[in-house]
Amino acid sequence: MEFDFPEELKQLRDTARDFLTDRCPASVARRVIDEALTHDAGLWREMAGMGWLSATIPEQHGGLGLGPLAVCVLAEEIGRAIAPVPFASSVYLATEALLQFGSPQQQRDFLPKLADGSSIGTVAISERVGPLVPEQFDTVFADGYVDGEKVAVADGTIADFAIVAGRCASGGPALFLVDLSDAAIKRVPQDTIDPSRGHATFRFETCPAELLPGAIGGTAIRNMIDRAAVMMAFEQIGVASSALEMACTHGKERFAFGRPIGSFQAIKHKLADVYVALELARSNSFYGAWALESGGDELPLAAATSRVAACEAGWMATKENIQTYGGMGFTWELDCHLYYRRAELLRLALGSTREWKRRLMRAYRAQQNYDDAAAAGEAR
Numbered sequence: 001m002e003f004d005f006p007e008e009l010k011q012l013r014d015t016a017r018d019f020l021t022d023r024c025p026a027s028v029a030r031r032v033i034d035e036a037l038t039h040d041a042g043l044w045r046e047m048a049g050m051g052w053l054s055a056t057i058p059e060q061h062g063g064l065g066l067g068p069l070a071v072c073v074l075a076e077e078i079g080r081a082i083a084p085v086p087f088a089s090s091v092y093l094a095t096e097a098l099l100q101f102g103s104p105q106q107q108r109d110f111l112p113k114l115a116d117g118s119s120i121g122t123v124a125i126s127e128r129v130g131p132l133v134p135e136q137f138d139t140v141f142a143d144g145y146v147d148g149e150k151v152a153v154a155d156g157t158i159a160d161f162a163i164v165a166g167r168c169a170s171g172g173p174a175l176f177l178v179d180l181s182d183a184a185i186k187r188v189p190q191d192t193i194d195p196s197r198g199h200a201t202f203r204f205e206t207c208p209a210e211l212l213p214g215a216i217g218g219t220a221i222r223n224m225i226d227r228a229a230v231m232m233a234f235e236q237i238g239v240a241s242s243a244l245e246m247a248c249t250h251g252k253e254r255f256a257f258g259r260p261i262g263s264f265q266a267i268k269h270k271l272a273d274v275y276v277a278l279e280l281a282r283s284n285s286f287y288g289a290w291a292l293e294s295g296g297d298e299l300p301l302a303a304a305t306s307r308v309a310a311c312e313a314g315w316m317a318t319k320e321n322i323q324t325y326g327g328m329g330f331t332w333e334l335d336c337h338l339y340y341r342r343a344e345l346l347r348l349a350l351g352s353t354r355e356w357k358r359r360l361m362r363a364y365r366a367q368q369n370y371d372d373a374a375a376a377g378e379a380r
Helices: 005-021 026-034 042-048 066-082 087-102 104-116 220-253 265-294 299-324 327-331 336-348 353-380
Strands: 121-124 140-142 145-154 161-168 173-179 185-190 199-208 210-216
Touching: 005 042, 026 336, 042 121, 066 087, 066 220, 066 265, 087 121, 087 145, 087 161, 087 173, 087 210, 087 220, 121 145, 145 161, 145 185, 161 199, 161 210, 173 199, 173 220, 185 210, 210 220, 220 265, 220 299, 220 336, 265 299, 299 327, 299 336, 299 353, 327 336
Parallel strands: 121 161, 140 161
Antiparallel strands: 140 145, 145 199, 161 173, 173 210, 185 199
């Protein structure tokens, strides 16, 4: 399979990198943490003004209509800059859920606000420790109201509405749209490893909600998560790329025994391992981007492959960056921990790596069975 981004998206990538290099150095994430802010509101407005938030939204709803590949390109640059903005929750998840499963009226009501940044969306999925199994959700929707609790909701402290994963009282899993300004919702801030991306616990007590008509059944919820996983994999690649560059730069500039430490096998071999993991993740994420664009049946396999490889690369790169800096790497004053925090947060954002490895094996077996059946059909 040959795949690469079109030239116009490469130009978008270069523009985004130049903007974020100038506007969002690591000190921006540090300031958000030090000042206990929820996000960089000014940066978010600038992203909206450049059309980044509306990349996949059709033109009739105020968007650019560029498709999911544009989000993948932007996600990598946002990861490189560890930008403290609600891009993942509002764009990968809420916007995509509305585009895929929302009614025409829901799309008219919410997509224009997402496009111009006047409204921030999120998706509330997790309920407890353990695998994300839609058929086992405790959050229940009945007669236009939802009851239950969701934990670790990304950007839950600032979101204006949420797409909530739960189950219908009279049926199976589904997605519901909830206005978070309703008094029947209690939002409790939740500490995470990365304070530059706020999280919250949601408690719904007979809260008004709307069913997303296209998202009835566990398959729809898994599809939403798979699409977000591919986009998030590119953000993870961005974080890993910056961490590796930081480590390589230090390895060239830091001298010991009269030589740059990067010339020592103990340093250069492990950074070479990080490079291999990063390139493997990039290759797998390109596979995921192809599956997103083609809309074929390989998305579950491609998403799991992208996710597992990106989680490994992000963890390796940010961990080894700290080790390369030695004792300095563990200090608050150095930026190493900022990249490690973001990598670890993203590694848990859509379920654990162990869970995604299980999904990968299930998707691989399903794809093998499909290919075997297709081959048998051709033989007949």
